[in-house]
Amino acid sequence: MRIRISDLDFQYKKSLRLFKAINLEIPLNSLVIVTGNSGSGKTTLLKLIAGLLEPVSGRISFELNGKSCDDIHFGYLFQNPDDQIVHFNIERELAFNLENRGVPSAEMRLLVENALLEYKLVDRRDDSPNHLSGGEKQRLALAGMMISNPDILILDEPCSFLDINAQIQLYRRIFELRDRNISIIWISQEVHEIQMADYVIELDQGTVTWNGKSVDYLKMIEDVYAG
Amino acid sequence: MRGELSVNICNLEYTFRKTDTFHLQINDLDYSFNGVLGMYGLSGSGKTTFSKLLAGIIEPVSGSVSFFTNGHSAVPKIIYSPQFPERILLGIHIGDTVQQILSQNVNKIGVYDSICNHLQKFSLDFNNIRDKSGFELSGGELRRLAIALSLALSQELLILDEPTIGLGRRGKTQLYSILEEFRQQHHIMIVSHDFNLIRRICNHYWILDMGKLIFTGDLNALRRQQDIIEKVGINSLEHYLAATVKTEEMETL
Numbered sequence: 001m002r003i004r005i006s007d008l009d010f011q012y013k014k015s016l017r018l019f020k021a022i023n024l025e026i027p028l029n030s031l032v033i034v035t036g037n038s039g040s041g042k043t044t045l046l047k048l049i050a051g052l053l054e055p056v057s058g059r060i061s062f063e064l065n066g067k068s069c070d071d072i073h074f075g076y077l078f079q080n081p082d083d084q085i086v087h088f089n090i091e092r093e094l095a096f097n098l099e100n101r102g103v104p105s106a107e108m109r110l111l112v113e114n115a116l117l118e119y120k121l122v123d124r125r126d127d128s129p130n131h132l133s134g135g136e137k138q139r140l141a142l143a144g145m146m147i148s149n150p151d152i153l154i155l156d157e158p159c160s161f162l163d164i165n166a167q168i169q170l171y172r173r174i175f176e177l178r179d180r181n182i183s184i185i186w187i188s189q190e191v192h193e194i195q196m197a198d199y200v201i202e203l204d205q206g207t208v209t210w211n212g213k214s215v216d217y218l219k220m221i222e223d224v225y226a227g
Numbered sequence: 228m229r230g231e232l233s234v235n236i237c238n239l240e241y242t243f244r245k246t247d248t249f250h251l252q253i254n255d256l257d258y259s260f261n262g263v264l265g266m267y268g269l270s271g272s273g274k275t276t277f278s279k280l281l282a283g284i285i286e287p288v289s290g291s292v293s294f295f296t297n298g299h300s301a302v303p304k305i306i307y308s309p310q311f312p313e314r315i316l317l318g319i320h321i322g323d324t325v326q327q328i329l330s331q332n333v334n335k336i337g338v339y340d341s342i343c344n345h346l347q348k349f350s351l352d353f354n355n356i357r358d359k360s361g362f363e364l365s366g367g368e369l370r371r372l373a374i375a376l377s378l379a380l381s382q383e384l385l386i387l388d389e390p391t392i393g394l395g396r397r398g399k400t401q402l403y404s405i406l407e408e409f410r411q412q413h414h415i416m417i418v419s420h421d422f423n424l425i426r427r428i429c430n431h432y433w434i435l436d437m438g439k440l441i442f443t444g445d446l447n448a449l450r451r452q453q454d455i456i457e458k459v460g461i462n463s464l465e466h467y468l469a470a471t472v473k474t475e476e477m478e479t480l
Contacts, residue, residue: 012363037397038367079366079393080311131248134270157366160392163269163420164460168467175471189395192464195472 001028001064001151001183003049008058010048018044018206022058025211028152028183030198031174033214035189040203042187046154049185050074075145075153079160081137090132090140091116091125097148111147119143135166142173153177155186159193171196194218231297232383232414233259234281239290241276251276251438253290258431258443260384260414263406265429267422269459272435274418275310278386281416282307303383310388310418312373313366321364321372322357328376338379345375349401366393374402381413388418403427422461434459449480456480 008022018041026032034042047053049060051074062072078084087093094115098108116122119139124132129140138158145153155174159167175196178184186197194200200217202210210217236256243249251273258264268274279285281292282305294301309315316324325342329335343353349371356364356372364372370393377385391399406415406428419425425432432449434442442448442455449456456462462479 015359015363036395038371038393038395039365043365080313157393161270161389164422164463165269168463171467171471191396192468192472195468 004061006059009056024208031178032185032199033194033197034187034201036203041206042203043156050076050154072151075150077142077145077155077158079157081141084141085129088128090121090127094144094147097144101148115143115147134161152183157187229413233295235293237291240288253440262430263410263428264416264431265425266418266433267425268435273438274435275388278418282386305384306377306381307386308373308377313369316361316369319361321359341379342375345378348405367398384414386416391421391424
């Protein structure tokens with residue numbers, strides 16, 4: 001899968017233009033990291049790709065096996081899981097995404113059961129998400145995204161609020177998903193996370209300053225720091 | 228210059244009434260502020276609760292927190308910079324809010340200059356954000372604004388709760404150098420799940436685990452307690468990375 005962005009312009013109301021005529025191709029057959037300093041436009045770019053924001057002008061299109069496709073389904077995992085958990089019951093939370101998509105109830109029950117098992121939430125099914133720790137909440141949010149089988153999973157600095165143990169657990173999950181060939185775009189500012197990726201896009205104040213393999217990117221920043 | 232400040236904690240207990248699963252209990256602790264104090268623990272260990280009790284934002288179920296300056300009982304002015312600045316700053320107009328803060332302050336010009344100055348050290352220009360509302364700023368920009376406001380308003384003790392979330396490499400480096408300077412004049416306490424931050428900035432550590440204080444002391448004392456290092460996962464990321472990706476050697480304790 002491939003994302004093609006052409007002549008993209010975007011600005012928030014009253015603010016200065018953030019993106020001006022951005023052209024970018026992102027190959028999604030590997031783990032892609034979008035990096036850059038705070039305020040460089042990482043989250044905005046990903047929200048535009050996911051259709052959560054509308055560009056002022058320009059086009060974002062998707063290609064699967066050389067053919068263009070319009071009906072892309074996204075999963076978006078926010079930095080803070082509290083921003084996306086809506087129900088007071090874990091089982092209902094998992095069903096929420098499916099309810100919105102009009103999945104028949106028998107199928108929904110099956111998918112929720114599988115997700116409870118896979119994400120180790122069976123014992124907590126009747127509990128409130130408010131009683132979960134940060135790591136457990138992020139696991140629930142990820143389960144809630146993955147249950148509807150997205151084509152592209154977007155992770156927006158998902159480890160920021162997680163302690164070390166929860167971080168390592170999430171890394172394991174991300175690798176598992178990658179090994180199942182799920183397209184993942186991951187916003188990160190951490191060097192050790194860039195080391196885990198295959199491909200890197202770097203933004204600086206709304207311009208693309210790197211678009212290439214992560215090994216080459218890491219070598220480049222190493223040279224910059226050394227020089 | 229920062230004045231002398233110490234705290235005595237006696238049989239402090241706190242529970243969230245709705246859920247009895249969490250229980251914070253600090254039996255007895257005397258500490259004299261000197262340099263930067265770091266509070267570390269895994270999530271759910273009680274860090275934020277404990278720091279809010281210290282700041283007087285929440286009341287304990289039982290026990291007491293008492294401050295002293297030069298041997299006399301004192302009520303220090305404590306600024307607590309919250310873990311989730313976006314919850315406060317998201318819907319507000321930045322310029323109006325700063326005006327409002329200034330109007331409550333005697334030293335308006337000094338505080339205003341200090342806000343601008345700290346923002347500048349974080350590569351943010353107040354003139355570029357004053358007409359925006361919170362949701363037009365990125366997560367890292369909100370964090371830097373919250374820290375700059377806290378630094379400008381800080382008097383006797385500044386508590387920063389998870390100050391590095393959303394900051395990235397450059398922001399972290401800037402924060403390190405800002406605090407390096409700031410610590411000369413102020414008492415600072417940093418609350419974080421990021422041990423690398425605590426280790427870099429703080430000279431005395433409190434480590435919490437499941438609502439209990441399991442360690443107080445400096446780095447050398449901590450190095451002698453490998454069971455605690457293991458328990459709170461201080462070296463786990465380095466070990467995990469060494470096993471999964473080829474990284475440059477990372478320093479462990």
